[in-house]
Amino acid sequence: VLVREGDPSDRFFVVLSGRFTVHKGDGIGSVAEIAQGELVGEIGFFAGLPRTATVLAARDSIVLEISRNHFEKAAEALPNLREAVTTSLARRFATQSPILSRQKPAKIRTLAIIAAGGSRISPVFIGHLQQELG
Numbered sequence: 745v746l747v748r749e750g751d752p753s754d755r756f757f758v759v760l761s762g763r764f765t766v767h768k769g770d771g772i773g774s775v776a777e778i779a780q781g782e783l784v785g786e787i788g789f790f791a792g793l794p795r796t797a798t799v800l801a802a803r804d805s806i807v808l809e810i811s812r813n814h815f816e817k818a819a820e821a822l823p824n825l826r827e828a829v830t831t832s833l834a835r836r837f838a839t840q841s842p843i844l845s846r847q848k849p850a851k852i853r854t855l856a857i858i859a860a861g862g863s864r865i866s867p868v869f870i871g872h873l874q875q876e877l878g
Contacts, residue, residue, distance in 0.1 A: 746784055746799045746807065753788030753795055755811045762805020767798045777802070783832050789815075790833065803854065 746757060746764060759782050765774035778784055778799065784807065788795045810818075819825045857873070859865045 746801060747795045747797075749795050749798045751795045753785060753791075753793060755809055756783055756785040756789040756815075757807040757809055758783055760806040760808055762807075763802040764799050764805065765802050767800065768796075774800075783829070783836075786829065786833060787836070790829070 747753075749768065759778055759780050761780055763780075764778040764784060766776040766778060767773070768775050775797070784799050785795065787793070789812070815825075855877070857865060857870075
């Protein structure tokens with residue numbers, strides 16, 4: 745669990761690698777996915793509100809954690825930082841709105857095929873899979 749719905753929003757994260765799923769309320773099923781280069785926890789951080797969702801790692805992931813103090817120092821040194829974060833927030837709201845969203849989910853970059861029962865994976869199956877995935 746990277747962040748939990750309702751917790752204080754004292755920091756946000758930049759996904760450097762990996763993938764996360766976003767869950768609201770009962771936690772059954774994800775409502776969104778977050779991939780490399782995207783922000784996590786920025787809505788509550790900038791709005792001064794508790795976390796709006798629970799975010800779980802869907803695979804091994806690396807994030808950059810940014811506290812309020814670090815963000816303020818970075819914003820002083822990088823004048824365009826606030827605009828970049830505002831743009832990211834606006835895109836997040838646009839893609840989460842059922843009316844405005846026409847964006848497809850992030851493309852899956854990693855697929856694991858694991859043999860079961862002690863037998864090897866058929867080379868024919870692997871060939872078909874490679875052909876279908878391009």
